[in-house]
Amino acid sequence: MLSESLKGDFPLLSRVNYLNTASIGIVPRPVIEKVRGLSLELCSGGTCALDEEKETMIYEGLRKEGAKLLGCDVDEVAIFNSVTEAMNAIAWSLDFSGGNVVSTEVEFPSVTYPWMRLSKERRFEVRLVRGRNWYVSLDDLLSSIDENTKVVAISHVEYLTGQLHNLREISSQAHDVGAIVVVDGIQAAGYVPVDVRRLGVDVYITGSYKWLIAPFGATVAFISRELYERLEPAIVGWRSTERPFDFDARRIEYAGSARKFEYSTSAYDVKVGLAESIRYLRRIGIERIYEHDMKLVDVFFEELQNVNGVEIITPSDRREHGSIVTLRVDGRKMDAVVRRLRSADRPVEFSIRQGMLRFSPHLYNSEDDVIQAVDLIKEVMRE
Numbered sequence: 001m002l003s004e005s006l007k008g009d010f011p012l013l014s015r016v017n018y019l020n021t022a023s024i025g026i027v028p029r030p031v032i033e034k035v036r037g038l039s040l041e042l043c044s045g046g047t048c049a050l051d052e053e054k055e056t057m058i059y060e061g062l063r064k065e066g067a068k069l070l071g072c073d074v075d076e077v078a079i080f081n082s083v084t085e086a087m088n089a090i091a092w093s094l095d096f097s098g099g100n101v102v103s104t105e106v107e108f109p110s111v112t113y114p115w116m117r118l119s120k121e122r123r124f125e126v127r128l129v130r131g132r133n134w135y136v137s138l139d140d141l142l143s144s145i146d147e148n149t150k151v152v153a154i155s156h157v158e159y160l161t162g163q164l165h166n167l168r169e170i171s172s173q174a175h176d177v178g179a180i181v182v183v184d185g186i187q188a189a190g191y192v193p194v195d196v197r198r199l200g201v202d203v204y205i206t207g208s209y210k211w212l213i214a215p216f217g218a219t220v221a222f223i224s225r226e227l228y229e230r231l232e233p234a235i236v237g238w239r240s241t242e243r244p245f246d247f248d249a250r251r252i253e254y255a256g257s258a259r260k261f262e263y264s265t266s267a268y269d270v271k272v273g274l275a276e277s278i279r280y281l282r283r284i285g286i287e288r289i290y291e292h293d294m295k296l297v298d299v300f301f302e303e304l305q306n307v308n309g310v311e312i313i314t315p316s317d318r319r320e321h322g323s324i325v326t327l328r329v330d331g332r333k334m335d336a337v338v339r340r341l342r343s344a345d346r347p348v349e350f351s352i353r354q355g356m357l358r359f360s361p362h363l364y365n366s367e368d369d370v371i372q373a374v375d376l377i378k379e380v381m382r383e
Contacts, residue, residue: 002284002292003366010364017348017369022159022187022324022360025213027273028280035215035273042269050268052245058268063259065278066220069286070204071195075257076228080219081266083186083207084110087153089261090182090203090223091118092234099148100125102179104136108159111184115153124150134161134313134326134354141165142173149179156188156204160353162297162314162324162360164192171200180227186210190281191289191323191362196222203227208270211323211362214277217270223258237263281363289363293323296361296370300325303374309333309381313356327357330381337380341373348373 003013009028012018018026027035041049059079066077080086091114101115105128115126129136129144136158145152152174157164171181180202185194189204190211196204204222208214233254238244239262242255254260281289298318304310309330315321329337337357341348350373351358361370 002288003364003369006284006364013364015346017344017346017372019359019361019365019369019373020349020351021211021213021362022162022358023210023351025190025210025362026364027213027215027277031214031273031277031280034276035269038272039269055268056244058271059259059262062218062220062271062275062278065275065282066222068282069189069194069220069278070206070222071197072222073225075259076222076225078221078223078228078258078261079266079271080205080221080262081217083184083205083219084114086205086219086221086261087111087182087184088114089233089235090205090221091115091151091153093231093261094151094180095231096124096150097122098124099150100127100146101151101153102127102129102141102144102149103153104129104131104141106131106134106136106158106160107153107155108184111153111155115151135163135315136165138166138169141170145170145173145177145179147177149174149177151180151182153182154184156183156185156194157192157322157324159187159324160313160356160358161326162187162321164188164315164320164322167199167201171202175200187324188322191286191293193286193290196224208274208277212274212277212281213362214274215270217267218274220274221258221261223261228258228260233261233263235261235263239263239265284363292363293361294318296365296367297321297323297325299367299370300359300374303371304377307378307381310377323360323362325359326353327359327377328355329357329377333380336383337377340376340380344372344376346372348376 063077067074103112174181182203183201185206189206202224208218209216242253311328313326
């Protein structure tokens with residue numbers, strides 16, 4: 001089992017059954033040490049620890065790792081501080097009015113809010129596809145894309161139910177009408193193998209602190225060459241230029257790559273941390289991690305499918321879900337289930353979202369972790 005070989009990197013797991021990566025991933029010791037080391041250097045050394053060359057290489061190191069993670073060219077990667085920041089930077093840089101932007105009503109708010117705000121200025125429709133019991137069918141999504149669609153904004157894996165969208169089909173339909181596809185991949189990258197060329201998307205954004213098991217404050221975004229070449233960034237600063245350290249306040253000469261969307265000084269230690277974490281995951285193998293995580297989800301399905309009072313909301317088809325399992329529990333038992341999970345000798349860490357239980361196992365979890373959580377749920381439901 002993959003988790004056995006990694007126990008030393010995640011000491012929390014000896015005390016807690018951590019099944020909550022969809023909220024915050026646990027950062028492995030080697031990554032923590034990398035971040036701590038640079039943070040101490042910067043705090044105590046100032047420019048003695050960070051000259052212009054080193055400052056440049058911090059971003060370039062993460063850019064290279066981001067390109068390997070997402071399957072794109074280095075010049076198509078921009079570095080941000082959060083997925084929300086990147087989503088807004090792209091949205092406000094697009095030059096269109098009228099028409100519609102397609103998303104879903106079950107999205108994480110940061111996917112839909114930028115377009116809602118922008119629509120007040122540009123007068124376009126934000127078209128939210130309805131979910132049925134939190135599930136959005138591919139047919140409903142595709143039929144909402146028409147000749148007036150400018151953007152499809154969607155998560156690769158949905159935060160609530162773990163539904164995994166067919167980005168290839170969505171991209172094909174969108175491109176047929178001249179629309180672009182902007183993807184929030186924060187609930188996918190780190191265990192779902194991502195190849196932006198194969199998926200056909202125009203923008204793919206993912207952040208550090210969930211499945212990429214790195215500290216808060218770092219995001220990598222794929223912005224296709226065709227898109228970044230024609231867009232002018234809406235938010236600009238000293239990092240947006242071809243030669244940032246020229247500090248020329250008289251003119252803006254944008255970088256000839258996705259780097260034009262970067263604009264400011266940021267927390268450099270966490271940027272190094274995310275690069276180190278991507279290396280950590282790639283050494284293990286993203287496809288290997290995917291198989292491990294999916295097997296754990298399979299155990300959830302197998303053990304809970306016939307438990308009275310428990311409904312699995314996550315799609316059962318492996319082609320339609322990520323490493324998230326969301327349960328609706330009989331309302332009379334919900335509080336008791338939550339108390340039992342959290343009061344166990346080795347308490348289970350999970351999330352409550354929209355009144356449902358959400359579990360999200362990752363590479364550091366084992367089948368025993370899943371069985372413990374399931375047995376506690378069954379125990380309460382039998383009472």
